Amino acid sequence: MSEYGLIGKPLSHSFSKIIHEKLADYTYELMPLDEEDLDYFLRQKDFKGINVTIPYKKTVIPYLDFIDENAKAIGAVNTIVNRDGKLYGYNTDYDGFDYMIQHHHVPIQNQKVLVLGNGGAAAAIKAVCRNHNAKQILCVSRHPKDDAISYKEVYTSHCDANIIINTSPVGMYPHIDEQAVDLNDFPKCKAVLDVVYNPICTKLCLQAREKGLLYATGMEMLIVQAIRAKEHFLQDTTPQKVIDQILFDLLMEKTNLVFIGMPSCGKSTIGKKVAQLSQKKFIDLDDEIEKEAKKTIPEIFAESGEVVFRELETKVTKRISANQNLVIACGGGIIKNKINIDMLRLNGILIFLDRDLNLLESNDPNRPLSSSQKAVEDMYHQRMPYYLQYSDIQIVNNTNLNKISQTSIQKVKDHIQDLICTGGKTI
Numbered sequence: 001m002s003e004y005g006l007i008g009k010p011l012s013h014s015f016s017k018i019i020h021e022k023l024a025d026y027t028y029e030l031m032p033l034d035e036e037d038l039d040y041f042l043r044q045k046d047f048k049g050i051n052v053t054i055p056y057k058k059t060v061i062p063y064l065d066f067i068d069e070n071a072k073a074i075g076a077v078n079t080i081v082n083r084d085g086k087l088y089g090y091n092t093d094y095d096g097f098d099y100m101i102q103h104h105h106v107p108i109q110n111q112k113v114l115v116l117g118n119g120g121a122a123a124a125i126k127a128v129c130r131n132h133n134a135k136q137i138l139c140v141s142r143h144p145k146d147d148a149i150s151y152k153e154v155y156t157s158h159c160d161a162n163i164i165i166n167t168s169p170v171g172m173y174p175h176i177d178e179q180a181v182d183l184n185d186f187p188k189c190k191a192v193l194d195v196v197y198n199p200i201c202t203k204l205c206l207q208a209r210e211k212g213l214l215y216a217t218g219m220e221m222l223i224v225q226a227i228r229a230k231e232h233f234l235q236d237t238t239p240q241k242v243i244d245q246i247l248f249d250l251l252m253e254k255t256n257l258v259f260i261g262m263p264s265c266g267k268s269t270i271g272k273k274v275a276q277l278s279q280k281k282f283i284d285l286d287d288e289i290e291k292e293a294k295k296t297i298p299e300i301f302a303e304s305g306e307v308v309f310r311e312l313e314t315k316v317t318k319r320i321s322a323n324q325n326l327v328i329a330c331g332g333g334i335i336k337n338k339i340n341i342d343m344l345r346l347n348g349i350l351i352f353l354d355r356d357l358n359l360l361e362s363n364d365p366n367r368p369l370s371s372s373q374k375a376v377e378d379m380y381h382q383r384m385p386y387y388l389q390y391s392d393i394q395i396v397n398n399t400n401l402n403k404i405s406q407t408s409i410q411k412v413k414d415h416i417q418d419l420i421c422t423g424g425k426t427i
């Protein structure tokens, strides 16, 4: 039996082991536990500290000798410490969300807050909002019970909400193209927070980003709740720079690096090198399209035309974008459908490789749209505004391939660092 770990069911998608083992010297195990084994586990007390997740955050309470005030008010415990045979319970989801609010300067005082979802996380978040003196807190559920309201009621009476917080699984992997509400219906909304961390930036947060609203994504809350749990386990404190470092490491590890740019600008070649250097898996969307169609790209264009090619491109982009820790080389025309960009942004940073027009290839039979110098030139001028608008990072690729690959990684690191430092916006 490990001294530290996580109990719950299921646990296969949990990041807790990765985070705790970055944080402390102890080993931390995921311990999937069936209902019938919970009683024995908590009576044996064969652990120093555990985290508790769905579905046991309430069930564990009767076993505790001491329960912290916030956890009591929330009615849920996610951290249990065994001190000399006595069990102490805390709720560090509260701390994680409280950190998010303060770190991003989200104005809660006197604001009308909508909390989407009515599960365990919602209870902790409502407590934080109450303590930050929200004017009104409305919990929204697809199956409203207790004091929750329905989505229909939101749309008839509460479109004047100022802050929207998603605690529901809508938008979570694998349903990454869903969002619980459309922000266009909430003209007074100032900030959006999402507790979902897979994808890194949910569709809801992406919409907030595009509207220029304050937004924050779930990875930070996840990390801080783990850090506060570790502090209870070891009775220590954690410097801000450690919090930032773990967030940086996790974002570097999980984020997809997505190369866009003109045909033959170097996306596939540099993408492969960057994947090796960053220990990420490399995916070429053009290869995926060929596998999907069981034809080469020139064959698809010749037999079915560009429209069919673009449909295949979008289908493959949706599938690949749901995964993390990839380097993705796109085809040059990926920017022709905004939906592709929306999908790639959920887990990715978009890097525009800008190669001089006179260095781009034409008359290449493998690139049906680059049939002549004139065709390439027209395409370059037409597409340039989109490459610029959709990319997070721009890199001129006119020099040595290895150097450009290293520059790409450095620029990604700088970009992630900037996102963490600004505090106002997170991917």
Ligand SMILES: Nc1ncnc2c1ncn2[C@@H]1O[C@H](COP(=O)(O)OP(=O)(O)O)[C@@H](O)[C@H]1O
Pocket: 261, 262, 263, 264, 265, 266, 267, 268, 269, 270, 329, 397, 398, 399, 400, 401, 404
């Ligand atoms: N910086 C560079 N130096 C030398 N050759 C390059 C450079 N960037 C790209 N190339 C070459 O250009 C060609 C097209 O590159 P590729 O990676 O297939 O482009 P894309 O995937 O963007 O269409 C390849 O032969 C590649 O080696």
Ligand SMILES: O=C(O)C1=C[C@@H](OP(=O)(O)O)[C@@H](O)[C@H](O)C1
Pocket: 261, 262, 263, 264, 267, 268, 286, 297, 330, 331, 332, 333, 334, 366, 367, 368, 369
């Ligand atoms: O620019 C385009 O519209 C295309 C670029 C190609 O990929 P590369 O950019 O890797 O050549 C390939 O997806 C297809 O021929 C269409």
Ligand SMILES: [Mg+2]
Pocket: 267, 268, 269, 284, 286, 329, 330, 331
């Ligand atoms: Mg390519």
